[in-house]
Amino acid sequence: MAEKLSEKVYNSIKADIDSGVIDNRSFLSEAQLAKQFGVSKAPVRDALHLLCSQGYLISYPRKGYMINMYSAQEINQVQVIRRQLEKLCVELAIENATDEEILSLKEFTALQMGGNDPSRTNNTMFHQRLAEITGNQYLPGILQDLLYKASMAAIKSSSNLEKHEHIVDALLERNLEKAQQYLEEDIMLL
Known part of the structure; x- marks a missing residue:
């Protein structure tokens, strides 16, 4: 078409x-x-x-x-919502994702990609993929807009990919508490 x-x-x-x-x-x-x-x-x-x-x-x-340039207050509001949604993503990924699906997150813990496109950075793609492996068809769409807003504000321009590695390891261990702790450290407030 x-x-x-x-x-x-x-x-x-x-x-x-x-x-x-x-x-x-x-x-x-x-x-x-x-x-x-x-x-x-x-x-x-x-x-x-x-x-x-x-x-x-x-x-x-x-x-x-x-x-649209977002204020620190607006981004913090986005991040609060993201934290809660992504904690749910972690919980559902532990329950529903296969080890192979969890390991697919490692693709976004390597070299930085995406250039200036906020929707294509490792950070955005890591968190988007996390939502995709939950088994909930609605989470990726809901999270996508929030991720873009956070990325547009450049708060994750030098994303700590090591934290992503820790999240993946905790998911593979099926350790919800540890995975959510690393996730909270990754999704920072301004």
């Missing part, structure tokens, strides 16, 4: 946000983006509204759109 114009515009703008091509202090306008993509304003508007609803952008009426 062919990708809709609004999806193409959305994917392109999101990629530019993730890679840092779009300056977080500049305004984006529907007219400017429509001209850039060679489309009408409607697909641009749809893409921008979706990016706003996902927390990537903030709309400023009659001015345009700007990349």
Whole structure:
């Protein structure tokens, strides 16, 4: 099935946000983006509204759109929710995941990857994979938005991959208390 114009515009703008091509202090306008993509304003508007609803952008009426920069207080609120959700992930992974699935987390404890794309960092991908191995189909989707917000704020820019190793080891031992302790140390508040 062919990708809709609004999806193409959305994917392109999101990629530019993730890679840092779009300056977080500049305004984006529907007219400017429509001209850039060679489309009408409607697909641009749809893409921008979706990016706003996902927390990537903030709309400023009659001015345009700007990349959403989260305050320390907002990120701490995200991290509090993440801690609770990811404790559940650890519990469910211990109950439901095979050793092979748990070992798949080690892929994200090695060299850093992802560049400037917050959705592709080792930290984001490690925590996303942890949610995937729980056996709960809803957890990855719920956690994805929170992980992106935390990564956008660059609070994990130098993620401690050693803590991830400890989490994996505790999961393999099926030691819930130890795994949750390492997880809490990994998901820091500002």
